[in-house]
Amino acid sequence: MVGMLNRKLSSLIKTISTLIKASSRSKSSGAGYQRSKSHERHTANESDRVAQQFMRETATIRGIKAGNYLRIDEKDLDDVLKTWQSEGGAHVISELNYKNIGFGAEARLLVKLLKANTVSNIRTLCLAKNSMQNESIKVILKALRSNTTVISLDLSANHIGDKVTKYIAKMLAENNVLQHLDLSNNIITSVGGKNIAKALESNTSLRHLFIQSNNLMAKGAIAFSKILEHNKTIQHIDLGCNRLIYEGINALSKAIRHNRGLEYLAVDLNEMGLEGTLMFAEALRVNKVLTHVYMPRNNIGDKGVVWLSVALRNNSTVRYLDLEDNSIGLRGSTEGAEALAELLRINTTLRVLNLTTNSIRDEGSLVIADALRVNTTLERLILTDCSITLDGIDSLSTCLKSNKSLQYLALDRNAHFDVEGHWLLANALHENHALKGLQLDYNVDDWQRLYDSIQTSLTRNYMLQRTKYASACRILTTARILLHGRPLSYGRPSWESTRTERVCASVKLRMSRNLADLPFEVYEAIFLAIDVEQRLTLAEVRNIAYFATNKETLKKEVTKGVFLKNTFGNYFVTHEPWLRNTRNLRYF
Numbered sequence: 001m002v003g004m005l006n007r008k009l010s011s012l013i014k015t016i017s018t019l020i021k022a023s024s025r026s027k028s029s030g031a032g033y034q035r036s037k038s039h040e041r042h043t044a045n046e047s048d049r050v051a052q053q054f055m056r057e058t059a060t061i062r063g064i065k066a067g068n069y070l071r072i073d074e075k076d077l078d079d080v081l082k083t084w085q086s087e088g089g090a091h092v093i094s095e096l097n098y099k100n101i102g103f104g105a106e107a108r109l110l111v112k113l114l115k116a117n118t119v120s121n122i123r124t125l126c127l128a129k130n131s132m133q134n135e136s137i138k139v140i141l142k143a144l145r146s147n148t149t150v151i152s153l154d155l156s157a158n159h160i161g162d163k164v165t166k167y168i169a170k171m172l173a174e175n176n177v178l179q180h181l182d183l184s185n186n187i188i189t190s191v192g193g194k195n196i197a198k199a200l201e202s203n204t205s206l207r208h209l210f211i212q213s214n215n216l217m218a219k220g221a222i223a224f225s226k227i228l229e230h231n232k233t234i235q236h237i238d239l240g241c242n243r244l245i246y247e248g249i250n251a252l253s254k255a256i257r258h259n260r261g262l263e264y265l266a267v268d269l270n271e272m273g274l275e276g277t278l279m280f281a282e283a284l285r286v287n288k289v290l291t292h293v294y295m296p297r298n299n300i301g302d303k304g305v306v307w308l309s310v311a312l313r314n315n316s317t318v319r320y321l322d323l324e325d326n327s328i329g330l331r332g333s334t335e336g337a338e339a340l341a342e343l344l345r346i347n348t349t350l351r352v353l354n355l356t357t358n359s360i361r362d363e364g365s366l367v368i369a370d371a372l373r374v375n376t377t378l379e380r381l382i383l384t385d386c387s388i389t390l391d392g393i394d395s396l397s398t399c400l401k402s403n404k405s406l407q408y409l410a411l412d413r414n415a416h417f418d419v420e421g422h423w424l425l426a427n428a429l430h431e432n433h434a435l436k437g438l439q440l441d442y443n444v445d446d447w448q449r450l451y452d453s454i455q456t457s458l459t460r461n462y463m464l465q466r467t468k469y470a471s472a473c474r475i476l477t478t479a480r481i482l483l484h485g486r487p488l489s490y491g492r493p494s495w496e497s498t499r500t501e502r503v504c505a506s507v508k509l510r511m512s513r514n515l516a517d518l519p520f521e522v523y524e525a526i527f528l529a530i531d532v533e534q535r536l537t538l539a540e541v542r543n544i545a546y547f548a549t550n551k552e553t554l555k556k557e558v559t560k561g562v563f564l565k566n567t568f569g570n571y572f573v574t575h576e577p578w579l580r581n582t583r584n585l586r587y588f
Helices: 002-028 031-066 074-086 107-115 134-144 162-174 190-199 217-228 245-258 273-286 301-312 335-346 361-372 390-400 418-428 447-483 499-507 520-530 538-549 560-568
Strands: 095-097 124-126 152-154 180-182 208-210 236-238 264-266 292-294 320-322 352-354 380-382 408-410 437-439 487-489 509-511
Touching: 031 074, 074 107, 107 134, 134 162, 162 190, 190 217, 217 245, 245 273, 273 301, 301 335, 335 361, 361 390, 390 418, 418 447, 437 447, 447 520, 447 538, 447 560, 520 538, 538 560
Parallel strands: 095 124, 124 152, 152 180, 180 208, 208 236, 236 264, 264 292, 292 320, 320 352, 352 380, 380 408, 408 437
Antiparallel strands: 487 509
């Protein structure tokens, strides 16, 4: 112990003596010592200044992204913008989500960012559910007139009235970049609707307009209808819950007869009635562009469904049809279900059918299940809350054993098929190799064993389908190599050739040996042999062969999804890729 203390004491003495010597050497240097000390002070101050500036900029950017403008000093914001400008205006902020944060008085700072659009590069701006004052919205809309980066603007649930729509109209008339505008859940009437519709006459950029849950009424619908007759830019419009009634629906129906650009139309909860349904159905029969028709809660009844089904029998574009809560099957009628079943037998385009909260019952389930035995294209069927009991489940289970296209089936909130009905479905999935999603309540005893059985089958189908699609893509790659041989230079290798010979060789080309000149049956047999796992049918292999022989399919816009659709008639992912990046779209 004493030895350890002695060692520590001797070490301390050595350290003190070293410091004294260093101090005496520093003092003897005179002016050099003073210059060194001054330089160290300057360096320390400069580094502190840079560090503090960096911290302020970081805090400012964090505040901008969080929408916390009350803690942002205007000078700090200016400094950040100057820094971004000096860095060449790189994409710093792509999205600002200020939803439901009480945003309002801080709008003047946001306006600075919007005006410096080539520096801040804001692409998406969400101001939903903020109940902003008119003045705040006004200055933001004014800044957006000349903004060249924001493509998506969400002003939903902000108590926007007709007065503010004047500023929205001015912005739409001058802005040629904005593609997505959400004005849903506000208090816009027909007057405001007319203002916006008029601005769209000169607008060529807007693709998606959401204006549902306002108070447009028939006059507002008429204003938008006049625009839709000739507009080729708007692809998606949601006019749901606006009390359009018959007059508004009639005007829209006339417009979509002539429209050549609209793909998605939502008119739910608009008191359509039978007469409105008849006009709408006739318009769908003529229209060749619409792909998504969303019309729940319009009380169209069985008669309305019959008219729609007849109109869509030969339609080649509508893929999504939503008829939720439309009084189908009231008083025990099966007329509506029979009409839909006939549609499924004939139509080869429809991919999604939503019949939630309709009285389909067992009788309707029977005719729909019978139609699904022949249908090869429907991918999603929603029968949630449709009063289906054990007999109806029995029909659907039998159908699943042979159906090869259905990817998703919803049967939840049908409370009266008990454990036996659940096991009928679970056992049917042992023979089904297509279904990847099954929505049930599992409100039965021993539900865990039931759930495990169903999930095992669904997972197996998922993996089988992945393997099948991978095989198809592999065959396509091989087919393109075999059918489209590359041109080869004629003559000796270039490193052995003279300059004259190389010039001649560049002119004289010959095709490499390939299968392009052989009969179709020959390379069809070769492609079948390539599928060593034997996952594909002869018809699917022929589809791949036809796809490979067409040089147009080599173009950039022909995606993997297009190939799978041409080959199998349905997608591996049940909804289109373009829907994933589009905000606020309704999914069935």
